[in-house]
Amino acid sequence: MSQAYNLCIIKPNKSAFSETFIQxxxxxxxxxxxxxxxxAFPVFDHEGxxxxxxxxxxxxxxxxxxxFKRKNIKVRTCALYKYxxxxxxxAVFAEYGMVGASVTEACKLAGVPLIIHFHGADVYHRDTVAEYAELYQDAFKYASAFIAVSIDMAATLKEMGAPADKVFTASCGVDTAAFPLLDTSASAKDFLFVGRFVEKKSPQSLVKAFKILQEKHPDARLWMVGGGPLFDExxxxIADLGLNEQVTLTGVLKPxxxxxxxxTMRAFVQHSVTAANGDKEGTPVTVLEASSSGLPVISTRHSGIKEAVIDGETGFLVDEYNITGMAERMSTxxxxxxxxxQMGKAARNxxxxxxxxxxxxxxxxxIIQSSISNNKIK
Known part of the structure; x- marks a missing residue:
């Protein structure tokens, strides 16, 4: 049984459909x-x-x-310290590196241990990392723990200056009871993508791979769930490739x-890549949810996906931008x-x-309780 403690969770958005891991x-x-x-720094308290x-x-x-575009603003640091x-x-549990870096000074003043959970862009997006570089170094000196969602991310955090003994690898998880094993034995040649239409998920690469599949399997279908900046593109x-009848864009859907x-799906597909600005995935929750449901995943050798999908056992992995290779795995x-x-059952296990x-x-x-205990010993 966990001991009682007062935990302050700080997150950037009041609510975001893609941030189920924070909820x-x-x-x-x-x-x-x-x-x-x-x-990046909380404006509102628990009562709004x-x-x-x-x-x-x-x-x-x-x-x-x-x-003045300042990052260190005394009046708000004092407000958080008082809170x-x-x-x-x-203990303070900060979702995203930018948040953790921004609240480090207030936590230090209050003598409260800080645990920072990194997720993706906060480690890989070059401009973001550069913008918060100084605050990140302060956070690396003060915070009790840094949580990375993949082995790759943990290595990058250490390279950035996070003390190795304070870096923990813990990807986001999936509620396997909420996503039970589905019977896909009667599924048609239907493939599913769920995610934001952004560069690092490369929805265009997926559509191009599906076009190749379509030429071999005219009865195949692709369902793409979500929205984002690359939705219209x-x-x-899809229209240019003559796939309007074969690809369904659903927009954002409820869980x-x-x-x-x-x-009704045969497999889950996602062609994640490293964006031009350096941004990468962490470990996509949608990949975990699909796997828990017994859908094999066809994706790329990218960040935490390399751990979430066992190539040839729970799905297939191809190199980033290997569109032909992805089409071949979908065809398989x-x-x-x-x-x-068979792969779906292995994925669920x-x-x-x-x-x-x-x-x-x-x-x-x-990790949180250890941070609290260690703080009391100081």
Whole structure:
């Protein structure tokens, strides 16, 4: 049984459909939780009120942030410091590196241990890393723990200056009970993608691979769920390739609608790549959810996907931008529903044994409690 403690979780967005992993932490972590949000540095407290109480203080903050573009703003650091003291917070759990770096000074003033959970762009997006470089170094000196979602990310954090003994690898998890094994033995040649239409997910590469598959298997279908900056561009490509009848763009769907869609699919497909700005995936939750549901995953040798998908056992991996290779792997599963079922069962077992959300939450809880205990010894 976890001991009682006061945990402050700080996240950038009030809510974002693609950040189910953050909600899983909020729902699952032990302790008495207070959730703050509102950008790289929290603007709002757990009741939705501004952390900076006075109108003059708010005005000062806005001028420094918007006009002078400052990262260290004393009035907001003091406001967070007061909040942490007032609510007797025992530890701060920051979602994303930018958030952790921004709140380091307040945590230091309050003497509260800080745990920073990195997810992807906060480690790989070059401009973001450069913008927060100085604050990252401060965070590396002060914070109690740094959580990476893949082995690759853990190595990069160490290269950036995070102390090796404080870096933990713990990808986001999946609720294997909420995503039970599906019977795909009667599935048609239908393939599913779920995610944001952004450069690092390269939806255009997936469409191009599907076009090659289509020429060999005219009865194949592709379902693409989500939205984002490359949505219109992807839609135009689909039209240019004459795939309007074969590719369905659903837009953003609710989780239960995605689960319903999964029931008819042969496999999950995602062609993740390193973006021009350096941005990469962490470990995509959609890949974990599909695997838990018994869908083999066809993806790329990219970041945490290399660990989540066992090539040739729970799905297939190809090199980034190997569009022909991806089409060939899709064709392999299009031609064998038996292989799809076999790989899907192996994928689910891999999730149960290595990615179940309860295991992940237990590990995070252990890291948090260890940080609190170590802080009391100081």
């Amino acid at each position: 899983a932490h909020i729902d699952g972590l032990a302790g008495n939780k207070k959730v703050l949000y509102g950008g 009120k501004t952390l900076i109480r006075s109108k003059l203080g708010l005005l000062s903050y806005l001028i420094q942030k918007r006009i 942490l003291k007032e609510h007797k917070i025992d 992807t839609r135009e490509l 239960e609608e995605i689960r319903t869609l999964m029931k 599963l299009a031609e064998s529903v038996e292989l799809s079922v 891999h999730m149960i044994n290595n990615y179940d959300i309860h295991m992940r939450i237990a590990l995070l809880d252990h």
